[in-house]
Amino acid sequence: MAKETRGDFYPVPIVDQNTRPGAITRLIVFIVVLTGAAIVFGLFRESLGDPFLLGMLGVLAMIGVGYLFATAIGFIQIAPRSTTDELSKAFVDSMSQGLLVTDTKGRVIYANRAYADMTGATAAADLKTVESLLSDVQEASPTIYRLASGLRDGQAGDGEFRLPQAIRPGSEPGARWYRARARTFKVPGQRLPLFAWQLADISKERAEQERFFLDLQQAIDHLDHAPAGFFSADQDGRVTYINATLAEWLGIDLASFTPGATTLHEIVAGDGMALIRSVKADPGTTRNAVIDLDLATATGEVLPVRFMHRVSASREGLNGPTRTIVLNRTQGEDSSADLRASEIRFTRFFNSTPMAIAGVDSSGRIVRTNAPFLSLFSSVVDRDAVDARVRLDTVIHERDRAAFAAALEKARQRQADIAPIDTVLPNNEERHIRFYVNAVADGTGGEGAEEAAIVYAVETTEQKAMEGQMAQSQKMQAVGQLAGGIAHDFNNVLTAIIMASDLLLTNHRPSDPSFPDIMNIKQNANRAASLVRQLLAFSRKQTLRPEVLNLTDVLADLRMLLARLVGNTVKLKVDHGRDLWPVKVDIGQFEQVVVNLAVNARDAMPDGGELTVRTMNVAAAECQKFGYRELTAADYVLVEVEDTGSGIAPDVLKKIFEPFFTTKEVGKGTGLGLSMVYGIIKQTGGFIFCDSEPGKGSVFRIFLPRHVPGAKPVLDDDAKPMVEGDAKAAEVAVAAAKLSDAARDLSGSATVLLVEDEDAVRMGGMRALTSRGYTVHEASSGVEALEVYHSLGGQVDIVVSDVVMPEMDGPTLLGELRKIRPDIKFIFVSGYAEDAFAKNLPADAKFGFLPKPFSLKQLATVVKEVLES
Numbered sequence: 062m063a064k065e066t067r068g069d070f071y072p073v074p075i076v077d078q079n080t081r082p083g084a085i086t087r088l089i090v091f092i093v094v095l096t097g098a099a100i101v102f103g104l105f106r107e108s109l110g111d112p113f114l115l116g117m118l119g120v121l122a123m124i125g126v127g128y129l130f131a132t133a134i135g136f137i138q139i140a141p142r143s144t145t146d147e148l149s150k151a152f153v154d155s156m157s158q159g160l161l162v163t164d165t166k167g168r169v170i171y172a173n174r175a176y177a178d179m180t181g182a183t184a185a186a187d188l189k190t191v192e193s194l195l196s197d198v199q200e201a202s203p204t205i206y207r208l209a210s211g212l213r214d215g216q217a218g219d220g221e222f223r224l225p226q227a228i229r230p231g232s233e234p235g236a237r238w239y240r241a242r243a244r245t246f247k248v249p250g251q252r253l254p255l256f257a258w259q260l261a262d263i264s265k266e267r268a269e270q271e272r273f274f275l276d277l278q279q280a281i282d283h284l285d286h287a288p289a290g291f292f293s294a295d296q297d298g299r300v301t302y303i304n305a306t307l308a309e310w311l312g313i314d315l316a317s318f319t320p321g322a323t324t325l326h327e328i329v330a331g332d333g334m335a336l337i338r339s340v341k342a343d344p345g346t347t348r349n350a351v352i353d354l355d356l357a358t359a360t361g362e363v364l365p366v367r368f369m370h371r372v373s374a375s376r377e378g379l380n381g382p383t384r385t386i387v388l389n390r391t392q393g394e395d396s397s398a399d400l401r402a403s404e405i406r407f408t409r410f411f412n413s414t415p416m417a418i419a420g421v422d423s424s425g426r427i428v429r430t431n432a433p434f435l436s437l438f439s440s441v442v443d444r445d446a447v448d449a450r451v452r453l454d455t456v457i458h459e460r461d462r463a464a465f466a467a468a469l470e471k472a473r474q475r476q477a478d479i480a481p482i483d484t485v486l487p488n489n490e491e492r493h494i495r496f497y498v499n500a501v502a503d504g505t506g507g508e509g510a511e512e513a514a515i516v517y518a519v520e521t522t523e524q525k526a527m528e529g530q531m532a533q534s535q536k537m538q539a540v541g542q543l544a545g546g547i548a549h550d551f552n553n554v555l556t557a558i559i560m561a562s563d564l565l566l567t568n569h570r571p572s573d574p575s576f577p578d579i580m581n582i583k584q585n586a587n588r589a590a591s592l593v594r595q596l597l598a599f600s601r602k603q604t605l606r607p608e609v610l611n612l613t614d615v616l617a618d619l620r621m622l623l624a625r626l627v628g629n630t631v632k633l634k635v636d637h638g639r640d641l642w643p644v645k646v647d648i649g650q651f652e653q654v655v656v657n658l659a660v661n662a663r664d665a666m667p668d669g670g671e672l673t674v675r676t677m678n679v680a681a682a683e684c685q686k687f688g689y690r691e692l693t694a695a696d697y698v699l700v701e702v703e704d705t706g707s708g709i710a711p712d713v714l715k716k717i718f719e720p721f722f723t724t725k726e727v728g729k730g731t732g733l734g735l736s737m738v739y740g741i742i743k744q745t746g747g748f749i750f751c752d753s754e755p756g757k758g759s760v761f762r763i764f765l766p767r768h769v770p771g772a773k774p775v776l777d778d779d780a781k782p783m784v785e786g787d788a789k790a791a792e793v794a795v796a797a798a799k800l801s802d803a804a805r806d807l808s809g810s811a812t813v814l815l816v817e818d819e820d821a822v823r824m825g826g827m828r829a830l831t832s833r834g835y836t837v838h839e840a841s842s843g844v845e846a847l848e849v850y851h852s853l854g855g856q857v858d859i860v861v862s863d864v865v866m867p868e869m870d871g872p873t874l875l876g877e878l879r880k881i882r883p884d885i886k887f888i889f890v891s892g893y894a895e896d897a898f899a900k901n902l903p904a905d906a907k908f909g910f911l912p913k914p915f916s917l918k919q920l921a922t923v924v925k926e927v928l929e930s
Contacts, residue, residue, distance in 0.1 A: 312359030552892030560825030665706030843869025
């Protein structure tokens, strides 16, 4: 048998200049033999003689020639090629891609036969490198230049390019696609790297891709113009594809359609999303469902459709993408147009009504539902539950299930007088539901019947909340009116006690045994007056003198006082918000609010803790996140007072702002602190809320309206703050600010008309003013005061009058006297705030004001100030 040659296994490379290790070894051995012979000849020539040396030299020559002959024919091999080298070379030489290896100087080291065939080289001399071959070709030069530059930097790369003709001359006409790859590698024992280029003709691959693309385009065209709509959506409900048919129905311009930019919520009308969400697949499966609903077009119209909806879920149970075929229910055979229109109207009515509807069988199992029902009870009921005939009483609280069973039994008996059932969700008692159970007129009511009753459900959570708010508001208003009335009457009593105490003190020296008792009476009367002021604050009938403030400055000034109040065991922290909006508040009243909350927080942390006061701006869009139903959307400055104390129990939390409610021990609290805070904030036009959990502390949140210059303040209905800049308020402020001036001479000789219906107060006032040198005339009502004024011929220097009196009140009296004498000096005395009556006076009326209760000295001071003004 003839011996096979290497060409029978793979094509012989056109160039292979790899150095063979066996040839080098043979050359070295041959040189060593000749060198050894020459050395022996030189060393032993003299001693051995020429004949012996000539003979030795001949033997060595014969050995060398034989060795070389044996090596040449392969009988002797030194460092033969390994099997791995042969396999690698066989693989490279048989590649269908052209392979070219060059050194760093561009000299060809190796080129396989495929490269020669591809480039048209028939001999080694015809070979060209990829750069020299394609660098001048316009279509390929950018790619080749990029790859060559990358090789010089030691980076591998690849690229594709299209040529009008094949690289090999004489090939069939037509464009060709080529892919070029280039990389560097190193040969062991060599210092410089080699460059490897691969060149492949990918024209068939590209032709296959183009054919596939055309088939895909044709399939998409068929899908786009199918008689049914189609869309796909991702797990988040974003529409990733919509065909032209559905886009035309909805008025969507496909040219501007961006995958993922449109959501199902935007194209599904009404509560249809509840029907879509109710279709859920088990983990690792898909599920199909038929859904009748309405879609919303771009013009706002509704399009009745039928969904052939498929959903999928991953093995972990996560929602996957959806695929949906959409049928237009307005299209069909003309003969069924009336029936189809009737069906559309019923489906739209059934799914678009705001009331949740469900049909139940005689056992109370759900037969079918509408979209609002699935939306309302999404946490309990889904399409699987409907398909599995889950009992409807699973959405009713346990305590009301007996009532529902009784109502269902009446429905089975076709009774009409079935009372509604008010209940809450079993898993959320904050959500209130009202159920109406109606009998089915054509139902048999027997076991296994389709519908034995129709159940309607309406969520009444908002209604219940409004009812609770209304009841609380009415209670607080009633208590406020009661507190205001008590305050007025109580102020008269306290005024008489304080004035009587002052009269007794003028006749008793400190050394008198009765002096301490009289002082004790006056001090307790003053304590009672403080409680009355708190009642006025709660009833929102106190006087506020608002000014535009920056709360950062207010709290900074208040910090030292708060630190002393809370003590060393409580860590005080104040976080100031950045760029706080201005607010318009009474600084004194606001400081009292913060101090009161800080003291309560300190009492809630007997073992120490942390008290944090922080401020921040709250925009109108952020109000909803707080979850307070009473909080109207507007711009506010929020003040939070948070502690780490014992917290407040839920039943107590509902009552904390009510007057006289306290959890402190007897004698340690009046229950008016938080009620006063509530009244001040409400009268300012703000809101106050408290969130607390037993054992985890409490946080009070105060929302103060942002002050906008020129804007009308939004106030509580009962709030009547003093308007800044009002002429009447300015007069009142002047008089009230000087009540504490103790160094002045309070005597006088003027004629005073004192009008007061309370005998004790009137008598005390007369004695106080008479003792100061004034001539005092008294009257018990406005009518009597006019008679006294006329009897004196108008010779009255000042009138001191109560506000609330029988027959004729103080403001009316001032109006009548101004008709006679426009510049008459007048002082109002009242247990109410001055703005409660000032609104009924002319804009140019000027008067002084003295709040009850007051002392003799305060009465004399106000009279002196008004006379001198």
